[in-house]
Amino acid sequence: MAAWLGKTEPFKFSWDDLVRQGSTFWDGVRNAQARNNLQAMAVGDEFFLYHSNEGLAVVGLARVVGAARRDPSADEGDDRWVGVDLAPVAALPRPVTLKEIKAHPTLMGMAFVRQGRLSVSPVTDAERETLLALGGLSLPAARP
Amino acid sequence: MEEELQDAVEAVAVGQNMRPGLPGVVATAARGVLLRRGFGKSQVNVRQEGAGLAVSIQLIDGRATLVRSIHLSVEGL
Numbered sequence: 242m243a244a245w246l247g248k249t250e251p252f253k254f255s256w257d258d259l260v261r262q263g264s265t266f267w268d269g270v271r272n273a274q275a276r277n278n279l280q281a282m283a284v285g286d287e288f289f290l291y292h293s294n295e296g297l298a299v300v301g302l303a304r305v306v307g308a309a310r311r312d313p314s315a316d317e318g319d320d321r322w323v324g325v326d327l328a329p330v331a332a333l334p335r336p337v338t339l340k341e342i343k344a345h346p347t348l349m350g351m352a353f354v355r356q357g358r359l360s361v362s363p364v365t366d367a368e369r370e371t372l373l374a375l376g377g378l379s380l381p382a383a384r385p
Numbered sequence: 386m387e388e389e390l391q392d393a394v395e396a397v398a399v400g401q402n403m404r405p406g407l408p409g410v411v412a413t414a415a416r417g418v419l420l421r422r423g424f425g426k427s428q429v430n431v432r433q434e435g436a437g438l439a440v441s442i443q444l445i446d447g448r449a450t451l452v453r454s455i456h457l458s459v460e461g462l
Contacts, residue, residue, distance in 0.1 A: 250432075254408075258433075265402065265404045266406075267405055267406075269404075269405045269406020271409075314407070324406065
């Protein structure tokens with residue numbers, strides 16, 4: 242089981258939207274590297290949700306419940322883009338801010354920090370543990 | 386043109402669940418109308434407003450001067 246992080250502008254789609262709906266199809270990705278990350282996801286993987294533009298914090302943890310499939314929001318005939326199905330696991334009791342992430346020795350090198358425009362990025366085991374600890378969420382290890 | 390824009394954005398949004406890519410789909414639908422109407426330069430911003438979406442369109446001329454603003458509201462998501 243791997244862990245990932247996805248960025249969303251909360252005024253377009255927020256953690257609260259995901260919780261209210263119970264699931265969503267994470268679509269609209271139009272960056273090849275982010276697309277590759279979506280394609281690498283497996284059912285059961287964890288997905289941290291980060292609020293960009295407003296909030297600037299990791300706010301919740303979701304789970305991949307459906308593997309990558311074609312993104313129907315892409316232009317007709319354009320099969321390059323995919324999305325995955327997500328369901329919420331839990332909100333972080335204490336959101337982990339970008340400021341904290343950039344200041345933390347384990348988190349400052351996170352892919353989404355190094356590549357600010359990458360909307361979907363991998364999260365290492367150490368980064369996962371640290372995010373969960375800072376966020377006050379207790380879960381089993383990601384890779385048993 | 387507002388009516389055509391409203392029809393276009395409602396066609397892609399009404400009845401849909403909110404999802405990360407939906408604002409982009411709405412913006413693309415609006416841009417399609419603008420292009421057909423000969424407006425090559427525009428800024429389209431979509432954000433949630435209540436249970437729907439607010440679409441803000443700014444038409445820009447060749448000198449990057451704002452020539453017109455259009456605001457739409459989409460409900461029934």
